[in-house]
Amino acid sequence: MATPSSTRSTVGTGSLFALGSASGGAIAGGMCSARQEAVAVGMQTAMRNIDSVITAYRCHGWTYLMGVNMLGVLAELTGRGSGCSRGKGGSMHLYARNFYGGNGIVGAQVPLGVGVAFAHKYRGDGGVCFALYGDGAANQGQLFEVYNMAKLWDLPCVFVCENNGYGMGTSVDRSSASTDYYSRGDYVPGLWVDGMDALATREATRFAIDYCTSGKGPLLMEMETYRYSGHSMSDPGTSYRTREEVQEVRQTRDPITSFKEKIINQELVTPDQLKEIDARIRKEVDEATKLSKTDPEIGVEELSADIYCNNLEDSIRGTHPGAPLKHIQVAVRN
Amino acid sequence: MSSAIRKNCFLISKLFKNVNNCSKRLSSHFIYFPDNEKPVDGETSKMNMMQAINNAMDITLKNDPTAVVFGEDVAFGGVFRCALGLQEKYGKDRVFNTPLCEQGIAGFGIGLATAGATAIAEIQFADYIFPAFDQLVNEAAKARYRSGGQFDCGALTVRTPCSAVGHGGLYHSQSPEAFFAHVPGLKVVVPRGPIAAKGLLLSCIRERDPCIFLEPKILYRSAAEEVPLEDYTLPLGEAQLLKEGDAATLIGWGTQVHVLLEVAQMAEEELGIKCDVIDLQSILPWDEDTVCNSVKKTGRCLISHEAPLTSGFGAELAATIQEECFLHLEAPIARVTGWDAPFPHVFEPFYLPDKWRCYHTLAELVKY
Numbered sequence: 001m002a003t004p005s006s007t008r009s010t011v012g013t014g015s016l017f018a019l020g021s022a023s024g025g026a027i028a029g030g031m032c033s034a035r036q037e038a039v040a041v042g043m044q045t046a047m048r049n050i051d052s053v054i055t056a057y058r059c060h061g062w063t064y065l066m067g068v069n070m071l072g073v074l075a076e077l078t079g080r081g082s083g084c085s086r087g088k089g090g091s092m093h094l095y096a097r098n099f100y101g102g103n104g105i106v107g108a109q110v111p112l113g114v115g116v117a118f119a120h121k122y123r124g125d126g127g128v129c130f131a132l133y134g135d136g137a138a139n140q141g142q143l144f145e146v147y148n149m150a151k152l153w154d155l156p157c158v159f160v161c162e163n164n165g166y167g168m169g170t171s172v173d174r175s176s177a178s179t180d181y182y183s184r185g186d187y188v189p190g191l192w193v194d195g196m197d198a199l200a201t202r203e204a205t206r207f208a209i210d211y212c213t214s215g216k217g218p219l220l221m222e223m224e225t226y227r228y229s230g231h232s233m234s235d236p237g238t239s240y241r242t243r244e245e246v247q248e249v250r251q252t253r254d255p256i257t258s259f260k261e262k263i264i265n266q267e268l269v270t271p272d273q274l275k276e277i278d279a280r281i282r283k284e285v286d287e288a289t290k291l292s293k294t295d296p297e298i299g300v301e302e303l304s305a306d307i308y309c310n311n312l313e314d315s316i317r318g319t320h321p322g323a324p325l326k327h328i329q330v331a332v333r334n
Numbered sequence: 335m336s337s338a339i340r341k342n343c344f345l346i347s348k349l350f351k352n353v354n355n356c357s358k359r360l361s362s363h364f365i366y367f368p369d370n371e372k373p374v375d376g377e378t379s380k381m382n383m384m385q386a387i388n389n390a391m392d393i394t395l396k397n398d399p400t401a402v403v404f405g406e407d408v409a410f411g412g413v414f415r416c417a418l419g420l421q422e423k424y425g426k427d428r429v430f431n432t433p434l435c436e437q438g439i440a441g442f443g444i445g446l447a448t449a450g451a452t453a454i455a456e457i458q459f460a461d462y463i464f465p466a467f468d469q470l471v472n473e474a475a476k477a478r479y480r481s482g483g484q485f486d487c488g489a490l491t492v493r494t495p496c497s498a499v500g501h502g503g504l505y506h507s508q509s510p511e512a513f514f515a516h517v518p519g520l521k522v523v524v525p526r527g528p529i530a531a532k533g534l535l536l537s538c539i540r541e542r543d544p545c546i547f548l549e550p551k552i553l554y555r556s557a558a559e560e561v562p563l564e565d566y567t568l569p570l571g572e573a574q575l576l577k578e579g580d581a582a583t584l585i586g587w588g589t590q591v592h593v594l595l596e597v598a599q600m601a602e603e604e605l606g607i608k609c610d611v612i613d614l615q616s617i618l619p620w621d622e623d624t625v626c627n628s629v630k631k632t633g634r635c636l637i638s639h640e641a642p643l644t645s646g647f648g649a650e651l652a653a654t655i656q657e658e659c660f661l662h663l664e665a666p667i668a669r670v671t672g673w674d675a676p677f678p679h680v681f682e683p684f685y686l687p688d689k690w691r692c693y694h695t696l697a698e699l700v701k702y
């Protein structure tokens with residue numbers, strides 16, 4: 001299945017339904033973050049070793065930024081053993097150190113982020129938790145529950161609304177009574193940030209960390225960005241918006257183009273150097289991609305692995321003739 | 335600093351470029367057995383299950399001026415396009431998008447239905463019905479009872495795509511029927527194909543109790559039948575005997591019915607035996623008469639569902655069957671189900687109660 005949009009995309013392209021190989025492993029799918037890279041990249045640049053992140057399913061770029069190598073990310077998409085979740089999580093469920101995951105259930109990750117923030121505060125480790133969610137997720141009730149909890153207890157939590165204009169096929173104007181997402185935390189102060197500018201997202205994050213670590217409690221940041229491609233591989237992304245709209249963003253707001261121009265104009269880098277970087281990365285990605293398709297899948301015995309920490313029954317119930325599946329522990333216990 | 339950003343930007347943008355050149359997954363785990371019997375005479379049209387559901391909602395919107403259809407992205411048809419074209423036909427005030435908030439959608443639907451409208455809510459995937467679980471279990475199901483019959487939300491129908499699709503992973507594959515079957519006050523229905531889907535959905539919509547209508551999503555496009563164009567309903571609470579025999583009773587619902595029909599065929603060819611195959615259709619309430627009469631006749635029973643074994647709806651069936659048919663049983667009741675594991679991202683073929691597992695169990699059952 002070919003990448004739906006341009007050849008110069010993306011942090012992840014793919015389908016809602018990961019396609020699979022005949023041997024039973026899913027392959028290559030998930031939600032694309034095309035041109036939302038500036039959010040993750042800028043934020044991560046400002047973050048400290050102690051800070052943590054949790055986000056929704058647009059998590060491929062974050063996972064890479066938080067320290068998982070390319071193969072770890074790509075092999076998770078293809079459902080292979082070298083995937084950072086052993087191929088068991090798939091495109092939406094990537095994890096890394098201090099990265100509490102991609103999360104498939106829309107909105108569910110935000111309360112978890114507030115819990116993580118509480119842990120930072122309780123431990124006194126000075127860390128801040130960034131809880132990211134989309135403009136669509138912003139309408140889930142549980143967000144409002146935890147705005148309150150975070151403020152009530154002044155937790156070091158930064159709510160980050162990645163407003164990319166759409167939740168699947170529904171535009172923000174059709175889903176939200178107020179599209180000023182930065183203001184929707186009410187008593188949680190908010191900040192609007194140009195999410196297409198990696199320097200802006202970096203500086204906003206620096207500010208947010210200062211704010212939260214000075215004990216002022218939570219902060220909300222709306223990062224305005226844009227989703228170039230469809231929601232997923234099964235969505236061409238054209239039935240609810242015009243091609244012109246997408247084209248216009250590409251031409252005027254593209255985070256990579258504009259950043260490139262900036263650094264070239266400032267003579268921080270030459271076009272040749274960029275080309276060289278480009279080529280190197282292309283090669284690296286190609287190699288990781290190849291590996292991610294040939295990497296072996298985990299054994300079928302892991303169907304019943306890590307369901308529990310302590311499976312009291314030794315096996316997992318089911319109805320396979322004659323052979324109950326043994327429950328095994330694969331994950332390293334801490 | 336800027337070089338760090340630059341490197342990361344480029345890295346990320348290249349990272350996923352090629353990964354989608356992937357191979358197609360195995361074809362589905364079942365063969366579709368179309369319905370040949372029409373519930374009513376008259377003109378028919380070839381429809382897949384998505385179109386049959388669309389047709390049922392179309393009929394409802396046309397004939398019932400209080401009817402409204404809503405859910406995430408429903409305005410342009412919903413992710414599976416079941417509501418395709420309905421907004422153009424009936425207007426934005428009757429067919430509309432909701433925000434992304436399942437608990438709100440369910441609660442809103444309950445209120446709307448309580449106030450007298452025919453409310454047809456779509457939850458985008460059955461896996462996302464859990465945020466709405468409280469509203470459905472604590473509000474919808476109990477409204478009539480707790481108000482002493484003064485108020486109810488019987489005009490609410492919640493439609494949602496369920497079950498395995500070949501590549502859905504953890505959150506596009508679950509079959510939550512047993513959760514709802516545990517809730518007095520709700521009705522729970524799962525169709526096996528287009529003809530059944532249209533008739534059962536129209537029944538659910540008109541039923542004066544809140545209904546959860548679980549649509550096996552793999553059938554939306556893969557299942558096509560000659561569906562009567564006119565308005566018809568199929569009774570809730572009644573199972574259908576699809577194939578007759580005397581060796582064993584095979585019971586399933588949704589996609590699994592087709593697996594069992596193939597297993598019955600295999601058993602006929604390989605073992606020379608004939609089985610009753612029952613589509614339960616209605617999970618709550620379920621048709622004890624049809625099931626128990628069959629098991630009394632055959633003396634052997636195999637129940638199969640995709641959901642995990644423990645507390646799956648098969649457990650309820652088995653308990654009642656042993657109670658009602660105890661002296662007729664020639665063998666313990668067999669269940670062939672998903673494992674007591676989360677629905678896996680990889681290993682789906684090993685997770686599902688496919689025809690081989692069912693066949694193997696049936697072969698053991700008749701030898702017992």
Ligand SMILES: Cc1ncc(C[n+]2csc(CCOP(=O)(O)OP(=O)(O)O)c2C)c(N)n1
Nearest residue numbers: 104105106134135136137164166167168462
């Ligand atoms: C509880 C729940 N409901 C519905 C879905 C299906 N779904 C997945 S992504 C999505 C849209 C989310 O939009 P937004 O929050 O704006 O995030 P974006 O995809 O734009 O990054 C929906 C409806 C889900 N995964 N979980």
Ligand SMILES: [Mg+2]
Nearest residue numbers: 134135166167
């Ligand atoms: Mg969005």
